[in-house]
Amino acid sequence: MKIKIKSLDNFNQNYEKLFELEKVLEQEEKKEYHYNDEYGNCKIIDKGNSIEIYRYGEINSRQIFQSDKNTPFTYITKQFRGKYKIFTKKIQKENGKMIIEYDIIHNNEVINNINLELQFIDVPNK
Numbered sequence: 001m002k003i004k005i006k007s008l009d010n011f012n013q014n015y016e017k018l019f020e021l022e023k024v025l026e027q028e029e030k031k032e033y034h035y036n037d038e039y040g041n042c043k044i045i046d047k048g049n050s051i052e053i054y055r056y057g058e059i060n061s062r063q064i065f066q067s068d069k070n071t072p073f074t075y076i077t078k079q080f081r082g083k084y085k086i087f088t089k090k091i092q093k094e095n096g097k098m099i100i101e102y103d104i105i106h107n108n109e110v111i112n113n114i115n116l117e118l119q120f121i122d123v124p125n126k
Contacts, residue, residue: 003035003044004119010112021120033120044118051091051100065100067091073104084111096120 001024006016017037025032033044040057050066058078064071065088075082087110090101098118103110 002121002123003033004117004121005037006117006119007114009114018121046093046098051098065091065102070105082106096122 001021002018003021004016004018008014019035019037019042022034022036023032024034029047031046033046035042037055039059040055043052043054045052045054050064052065053061053063055061060074060076062072062074063086064073065086067088067090070085070087073084073086075084085105087103087105088100089103090099092099096119098116100114100116100118102114102116104112104114
């Protein structure tokens with residue numbers, strides 16, 4: 001299985017990449033997707049009414065998305081350490097796709113708006 005990640009922000013930073021899912025863990029209350037990107041090991045946790053995205057490596061980050069709520073967001077590199085809030089405007093799940101629209105807030109000011117699309121692609125075994 002693969003995951004296609006697409007995002008677009010206020011600064012027209014277009015990102016689109018395809019990654020191999022290392023593993024998918026299904027439990028009663030959540031589903032976890034593990035993959036590696038250019039910045040580290042990543043994990044997406046779908047808990048039904050919330051989605052969490054973690055990255056460990058060159059960039060360490062933790063994002064929690066809950067509709068219509070402010071949640072903490074940390075972003076840490078060797079040179080930089082940022083603590084923000086995320087306001088999730090929309091979480092939509094359908095046909096193997098998750099769409100998340102959110103604002104990043106710093107000192108009560110919106111510093112970016114991001115549209116994130118996660119698409120899970122079944123790849124037939126050859």
